[in-house]
Amino acid sequence: MTTAELLTDCFGRIQGVVHRAVDGLSVDDLAYRVDAEANSIAWLVWHLTRIQDDHVAGVAGTAQAWTEQGWAERFALPFGSGDTGYGHGPDDVAKVRVAGDLLLGYHDAVHARTVAYVGGLTDGDLARVVDRHWDPPVTLGVRLVSVISDDLQHAGQAAFVRGVAERR
Secondary structure, three states, X not given: OOHHHHHHHHHHHHHHHHHHHHOOOOHHHHHOOOOOOOOOXXXXXXXXXXXXXXXXXXXXXXXXXXXXXOHHHHHOOOOOOOOOOOOOOHHHHHOXXXXXXHHHHHHHHHHHHHHHHHOOOOHHHHHOEEEOOOOOOEEHXXXXXXXXXHHHHHHHHHHHHHXXXXXX
């Protein structure tokens, strides 16, 4: 398995979990929160997709799908166009009320851009330093593993919330 195949598989698994967490749910189901402090499926999927979009566009040197493809306007959230959800509190989470087709459309658009980028990577590319603001500096490999880890955790949380919502 090549580096490109491994990364493509990882991001494909995230996409699969996201689809299983969102498919067939209403806006109210997607906005369901276990309690007033918890994250909703809608917020979790929006956030994980925003992080993937932001971070992969950053290392690829491209614009984010969020702004370039008009997703920010379609979502019409009361946040700045650069907002990824990092640092959001319960009131912010409650503001993410969107339909599943919108969430999945955005996620699939970001996924397509991601696999197009990682599909061309080789082992040698992973050592490239992409962020010198950390000690040690962050390499491309570390950044991509970080995105995969964060995305899988949030996708799993969304799947858990779906299970709770379906049993309530």
